[in-house]
Amino acid sequence: MCDISATGTQAFNCFKGKRKLWELSAKLLCPVIGTCLTTSEIRKLAEKIVDKEQARKSDYWLHTWIVSNCDVKHHLSLTVQKHLDKKFTAAIKRFGLIKCRDELKPVWQQHIDRGSSAEALWALLTHPLCDLTIEDMAYETIHMLSHQIGAGQRADLKRLHTVEKELLELKKSSDKSQQKSHQTISSKEWQLDDLQQQLADIKADNLQLKEHCQRLERQGNNNAAALELKQLQNKVASQNTSLEILDKQKLQWQQKLQHSKDNILGLTQKLQLQRQESRSLEGLVKQSLSPCNRCSAASCTDCPDLKGLKILCVGGQPRMTEQYRELVSRCNGEFSHHDGGVEDRSKRLDAMLWSADAVICASDCISHDAYYRLKRFCKQHNKRHLYIPSSGISSFAKAMDDVANEISCVNL
Template sequence: MPSLPRLTSPQPGPSGVFLPLQAPAAKAGSQRLRTWDIPTTFHCSIIGTCLTAGELRQILVKAGQEDARTATDHALHGRGVRLAGQRDHAAKLLNKALDKRHESAIKRIPRQADEAALRSIWRESFDRGDIAGPYWALMSHPGSPQALIRDIFGEVHMLSHLVGSASRLDIARLTRLEKDLALAHEKSERQEQRLRTAADERVALQQRIRQLEEKLVQAQASAAASRQASPATGATDRVETGSNRANTFAEQLVAAEETIGGLQRALDHSQDLSNALLRENEALEAMLAERTRSGERQDAVAMPGPVLYVGGRRNLFDHLRACAENRRVDLLLHDGGMEDSTTLLPALVGQAATVLFPVDHISHTAVGLVKRLCREQGKSYLPLRSAGLASFLAAITGAYGRL
């Protein structure tokens, strides 16, 4: 089989990576190239693009390198690059794995295709995101000219930089969201504990009421029996005593019912707060799950127009903008008069379809002004539980219902 000799005088390519001065062209119709026939300059991109770390690990273990089972991904990559330039049994296993892994892509490219056809195949594959298979198929194709090899290598090289940069940004955002979600979970657990305590107190009060009712019934029955069995002398005093006890029990019953009513109202308020926290948690979990699966922007509930956020903490404004942009929400911001003038609010309310404001981080003056402007201009507004990112995210993703 004809081999492709390696050149010893590389020149820097357009991406700053040293490329061979001139890669020999193989005759059309000859056998496909193997890794050791390809200049070593391209081995790093071939191994990193066309094989996963798991596949490379299996190849090295099969080649007798048992320590590859615990090696890091970076160490595996270095071994694979060195192996690609050899001609031993392990290199043949590597080349065979590449051919088998991308067999369908290899079969789609005719052996006798000219440069224009090969470029067309690469462009179509690249545009639809199918990179690994066509890259190996074209790099090992006997008819791939030097210009095509240089161009596709440059595109793959730059694509790796773009993907790495985007991944770092996604990891940073994911870390922030995980911290916010952990805080929300802690708040939810504390709220659930308070709800359980209130429920226990309510059960205890209900038991106490039943005991008082039973005593009241017994006292009334005892008073009636005393009236019937006792002679006239002294009967009036016993009846009055029984009546006084019954009145006392009745007063205690009324007081207990009032206490239960207060506890019930507190329990209802706590339940509403817990439901709000659960909705915020669900919104955060859905966002994290979507970023973990694809890293793409998540479609949100269609908003009727721009959303104005008044108040809150200025150090979170960048995060609010990022969440809104990720859900295609047109967000307007005003800090409620801390630094931004309140004279801007009428115009901003006029632009917005919906106004949001956190009740825990806005002045009473700003709240009154926002409500009055919304009533005058016929705009809807929604108070948020807190100035945190979770409450805002729950609102724009529809966790509180359509705005």
């Protein structure tokens, strides 16, 4: 695996083929297992290799168990090796094209920049050209990423508290607005009833006046009758003017009433969306702080089960990618990301859309070309897709709930 030079410095032999899991140094096993395998994958391996009882133990126990048993070649380490090779086949092929050691670092950095740390770590460490210097570089990068993810989870909790506070304030504001709107509607409905009664009275008076005018016309055209007829005609004209004014007022009140109802409906929908996002984010943060133990996807109400679906996120803020990946992995899904045409080539989007089971589009940070390309593709091929209005973690958590519940083509 490696040779000792004349100076006593250990250097890897670059011509002995792809390295295996048990051939890695001891300090690398922990970050490799922790980064490249999800908790659900470790539980499935434990259930397959040992028994269901062992698979029900805590996440930390399972992590420690698999790390401590992969430093030598046996059934467990061979199974993990086979699983990781299959899981990261595409990355291994990309790194396999590299024939010069100096090309490893730029390709590694490209994967890290777009949030593909797990596949890059496995493909790099098992590459025949990987030496101690590159190993240390990868170890340091993954170590710092783990700190950043932990900080991101604390930020999620802080955001959850902020969202809950905003939700409470929005609910109070909505309740006040609804109460005020209901009062306004009641008042306007009463005024409309009063106007309608006035209209009915005026129409009845007009009918009586017309009948009286007709009687006067039949009686003769004497001066007294003509004067009374003229007065009645003026009164009818005045009543008609009042009727037109009341009709206009009625129309204005009806428009104001409809506007108030539309405002109430909009506030109700906004409050409902805030509640759904808050519940989704609360469940995921609660699960990250106290991971589910001895539960199944059917019984766990905090964690939406994606059932191994491949989730493609298009657009969004780059700094949120690792948090998206962590949430999808936590919910038993596979995550991939396209930045929406900022740096990733737009033609690459079609290939990623083909391989995805569901697509989540963060519409606040995406190019027009990528947005319409995604929309057109998903409609033509009946691909499940959802749009979220922002890159916030709560909107993404709500979208994962909708994917797990088979809700698609939604504009959040």
